[in-house]
Amino acid sequence: MHENLDTTTPGGRLVFHVFAALAEFIRELIVQGTREGLAAARARGRIGGRPTGATEEVIKAARDLLPDPGRSITSIAKLSESPRAPSTTTSRTCERSGPAPCRSNSTRAGGKH
Numbered sequence: 001m002h003e004n005l006d007t008t009t010p011g012g013r014l015v016f017h018v019f020a021a022l023a024e025f026i027r028e029l030i031v032q033g034t035r036e037g038l039a040a041a042r043a044r045g046r047i048g049g050r051p052t053g054a055t056e057e058v059i060k061a062a063r064d065l066l067p068d069p070g071r072s073i074t075s076i077a078k079l080s081e082s083p084r085a086p087s088t089t090t091s092r093t094c095e096r097s098g099p100a101p102c103r104s105n106s107t108r109a110g111g112k113h
Contacts, residue, residue, distance in 0.1 A: 006012040038048060054062070065076045 005016060007016050041048065062076050062079075065071050065079070066073075
């Protein structure tokens with residue numbers, strides 16, 4: 001739109017509101033189509049999102065390695081073949097997994113932040 005829209009006049013406010021209503025309508029159509037597409041994909045057995053990176057066994061093995069000060073979180077993530085960023089993945093996994101001793105790289109001996 002290259003013309004000036006004077007919203008101080010009744011006609012300008014009407015045009016503004018019509019454009020806003022159309023934009024809202026189009027947005028709702030997109031949202032509805034996206035939800036219908038996701039529901040159809042789920043009905044076909046497709047699940048969206050990033051694949052889970054660790055099974056319960058891998059999480060337990062990684063948590064068992066955490067108390068060793070000679071191991072960094074990056075090395076533990078490489079051993080467990082974690083597909084995500086090591087520091088955030090491990091800390092989130094530790095937060096969800098319970099009261100095991102979880103530490104970030106910055107709290108390890110000699111760790112740099």
